[in-house]
Amino acid sequence: MREQPPYLRFADVLRKRVEGQEWMPGERLPSRAQLAQECGVSEGVVRRAQEALIEQGVLTGRAGSGTYVAEYRQRVRLVRSPDRERAGESPFHVDMAALGKRATSETRTDGMVPAPPDVAARLDISEGDYCVRTTYEFLADGKPVQLMVSWEPYSITAGSLVVLPEGGPLAGKGVVRRMAEIGITVSRAEERPEAGHADAEEANLLGIQRGALVMRIRRTYFSDDGRPVETADIVVPTAHTEVVYEVPIKP
Structure with a gap:
C-alpha cells in the first residue's frame, strides 16, 4: 500500500490533538514555525496539513491572524x-x-x-x-x-x-x-x-x-x-x- 504523504500524516496528528481538546473551538493554533519546530517537520508540511484540515472544516484560517480551531457548525x-x-x-x-x-x-x-x-x-x-x-x-x-x-x-x-x-x-x-x-x-x-x-x-x-x-x-x-x-x-x-x-x- 502506498505510504501517505507527510502532510497527510501530520494532518492526522493535528486532528487528533483537536479531537483531544488540546485546542478548543475558536482557539488559535501555535504558529507554523512553532509547530514545525515542536514536531520535527517542515513549515511546508504544516501549511499543507492545515490547508487540508481547513477544507475538511476542522480548522479555519483568518487572513493576517493565523489558523484557528473551527467553531462547531451543524451541516x-x-x-x-x-x-x-x-x-x-x-x-x-x-x-x-x-x-x-x-x-x-x-x-x-x-x-x-x-x-x-x-x-x-x-x-x-x-x-x-x-x-x-x-x-x-x-x-x-x-x-x-x-x-x-x-x-x-x-x-x-x-x-x-x-x-x-x-x-x-x-x-x-x-x-x-x-x-x-x-x-x-x-x-x-x-x-x-x-x-x-x-x-x-x-x-x-x-x-x-x-x-x-x-x-x-x-x-x-x-x-x-x-x-x-x-x-x-x-x-x-x-x-x-x-x-x-x-x-x-x-x-
Whole structure:
C-alpha cells in the first residue's frame, strides 16, 4: 500500500490533538514555525496539513491572524426533490423551515444582460440575447450556505409582473410558481452536480478558505414543451452543507 504523504500524516496528528481538546473551538493554533519546530517537520508540511484540515472544516484560517480551531457548525441539509418544487415557495426557504432555521437571502438583479456563450447554449438562445441575471447569497440563521447565479431569457418574462425574480407580487416564489403566472408550465428540471474548489470570491462570500471543497450544481428548468426557461449555477460548501437528492419511485 502506498505510504501517505507527510502532510497527510501530520494532518492526522493535528486532528487528533483537536479531537483531544488540546485546542478548543475558536482557539488559535501555535504558529507554523512553532509547530514545525515542536514536531520535527517542515513549515511546508504544516501549511499543507492545515490547508487540508481547513477544507475538511476542522480548522479555519483568518487572513493576517493565523489558523484557528473551527467553531462547531451543524451541516445544513439541502434537499433536491420534486416536492420542494411543488411547494410554491423558494426550495431553499422550504428546506430551512423544515430544519427550524431562519432563511434569508441577499440578491441583486440585472436586467437585459447579454447572454455569454455557455448560458446561451444552456437556454437555447443566441449568444448576446438579453437575459435577466440574478445573483443570490442564501443564509441560514445568518450564516452563508449557498450561492447562486440565475439567468432567465428576457424574451419570456418581458413586460410581465414576474420579470424580476425578487420583485413584484411573486417575489421570491421560485421559478415554477412565477412561470405558472404567465402561463408557462415548468415540468422538468435537469441538474448536473460536480465537485470543485472555491475561488477567491466564492470563499469570501461563503466564509471558507480559498480552494475549499464545494459542490457545483448546474440547474436548468424546462417548460412542458421542452423549452429552457431558466438556468443557474449553484455553489455550496461541502464542509457546511449536505446536499440530498430524493428520487420518487413509482410502484
